[in-house]
Amino acid sequence: MIPVLMPVYARSDVAPVRGEGCYLFDADGRKWLDFASGIAVNCLGHGHPHFTERLKAQVETLIHVSNLYGSPQQESVARRLVELTFADTVFFTNSGAEAIECAVKTCRRFHFVAGRPEKYRILTFSNAFHGRTLTAIAATDQAKLRDGFDPLPDWFRVLPFDDLSAVEAALDGSIGGIMVEPIQGEGGVRPASPAFLKGLRQLCDAHGLLLILDEVQCGVGRTGTLFAHEQYGITPDIMAIAKGIGGGVPVGACLATERAASGMGVGTHGSTYGGNPLAMAACHAVLDIVAEPAFLATVKARAARLRSELEQMIGNHPIFAGVRGMGLMLGLKMTTDSRAFVSHLRTHGLLAVAAAENVVRLLPPLIIDENHIRECVEKLSAAAADYRVPEAA
Secondary structure (H helix, E strand, C coil): CCCCCCCCCCCCCCCEEEEEECEEEECCCCEEEECCHHHHCCCCCECCHHHHHHHHHHHCCCCCCCCCCCCHHHHHHHHHHHHHCCCCEEEEECCHHHHHHHHHHHHHHHHHHCCCCCCCEEEEECCCCCCCCHHHHHCCCCHHHHCCCCCCCCCEEEECCCCHHHHHHHCCCCEEEEEECCEECCCCCEECCHHHHHHHHHHHHHHCCEEEEECCCCCCCCCCCCCHHHHHCCCCCEEEECHHHHECECCEEEEECCCCCCCCCCCCCCCCCCCCHHHHHHHHHHHHHHCCHHHHHHHHHHHHHHHHHHHHHHCCCCCEEEEEEECCEEEEEECCCHHHHHHHHHCCCEECEEECCCEEEECCCCCCCHHHHHHHHHHHHHHHHCCCCCCCC
């Protein structure tokens, strides 16, 4: 008999019912240090007082109205994002995948209204993860995402990640844009090289293409700057964000320059729930804290401390091969199956997330302190010490 929840997840036995700061608890009182953060979503942890109070106040006032009406709540958040970023305009969504969908449509319409409908393809990169809609899985070469869904839209050309020469060779008259994660998350916590991202920006400028950044996982303070691309010294034409911007409330956004969004007029896109007042209250609460320079400086300092402690720890355990990533988006490269080890970590009271290339992702709330760092490293070390590599089938 099929379960009442469609069985598309291999769910663990961790079943949280309550959160407090950087910890999750189940109905029996079991406790886990949460270094998964809902996969980089709970940037302020669980039950943050400022976040909670803003949501409570909004619930008592207004939760949802149609986008057929004016939205002072959306305009207020959009204005903050425009002031904080490269963007001139914002469209709010409910998720990262929807933000990617809007980004792709924005790029397509840009060329269409300019009389270049043939420039409909977008270059993307191997091992990328942009979501699970048909558009998003068409933009990756990961078989585990694509299997069973062919034929997929022929809108993308997938190239090796961090290979600028491959991009140059792929440019032809059908290419209208380039879409890339500054740091591949699901793909193994792989930061792009500065030369690669700067080269993509230069190629887009030289060939009249739009550069789309997917900062759904690496954005909103995760790397120690509000957005990861700031550390590369470039700006995109379009950017998709989600996860951390809502702090746990489902919300995403597509940000664009005025030029890039020139084709997005009335009727070209929409969302029933996108930008609802409750989601906008969540965004304001997150930005109130995360956009502050002093907070971002603390994230950088905590990230440097965590990385240093991890690098010292892994030398004692041969199952670890190195540390990668940026800010508080770190990956432990393993010599064995990372998914099995992540499962083992749960028995030691630590939540993490597996990624490609046998990497364990550590995505803690941005509010961690020295005690959380110490506890995480101690639990990792203890788990590594008693881990038994599963025998091959």
